Amino acid sequence: MYRSKGKRILDILLAATGLLTSLPLFIVLPPVLWVYFKGNPFFVQVRPGLNARLFAILKFRTMHGNGRPAAGFGKFLRRSSLDELPQFWNVLVGEMSIVGPRPLLAEYLPLYNVNQLSRHAVKPGMTGLAQINGRNALSWEEKFEYDLHYVENLSLALDLRIICATMVNALSFRQTAATEALPFKGNEVC
Structure with a gap:
């Protein structure tokens, strides 16, 4: 039941909440990024989604036009994951989920x-x-190991644990080191 309907309901609720609570950032960041990067404040790139169907992922821009990462402000946006906020729209329209590979x-x-x-x-x-x-x-193989574990064990409890751990990491601006976190497979309590 969760996989077929509940996950989508949770995605809509969380994405709508995320967009509403981050509305001040959507008002402030685009003009600041427009000036900082001298152009489009959004980064759009084609990525494979469900059943490898291609879709356009949205992010706030953090790189210069020549592919160089932006220092300072752009680095802060990446490190804090604020550059990912536009993906709430991808979730709301059904191209992405809050939790998944x-x-x-x-x-x-x-x-x-x-x-x-x-x-x-x-x-x-x-x-x-x-x-x-x-x-x-993580190595390529480790990422895929986690992705496949998620696909095989998708559940409300697992999604809630991942959301909780993500919020803890985001609020502490922590990039979890692979060596300290590899044992987590979703069975631990957040």
């Missing part, structure tokens, strides 16, 4: 093995097991 670049699709392709059996998420267990410090 993070959508990787479309160019990686040909590199997946058959088992790894099953990460697309669910909608991609704004956060997931890999994000709370080391994020960018």
Whole structure:
């Protein structure tokens, strides 16, 4: 029941709440980013979603046009994950979920093995097991291990634990180190 209907209801409630509570940032950040980057404040990129169907993921821009990461303000947005806030819209329209495997670049699709392709059996998420267990410090194989564990064990309890851990990390501006968090598979209490 949760997988088929409850997860979508939770996504809509959390995405709508997220958009409303972050409304002040949506009023302030776009003009600031427009000036800072001398142009479009949003970053849009095609990523594979449910069943590997492509969609446009939204983020606040944190990189210069030449692909160089922006120091200072852009770095702060990435570190605090504030650049991810526009993805609440992706969740609201049904392209993403609050929790699920993070959508990787479309160019990686040909590199997946058959088992790894099953990460697309669910909608991609704004956060997931890999994000709370080391994020960018994880190897490709470790990320897929967490993604596949999530797909196989998707439940309300697991989603709530991941959301709770994500909020703790975000509020403390902590990027969880892989070595301290790898044992988490979603069975622990947040």
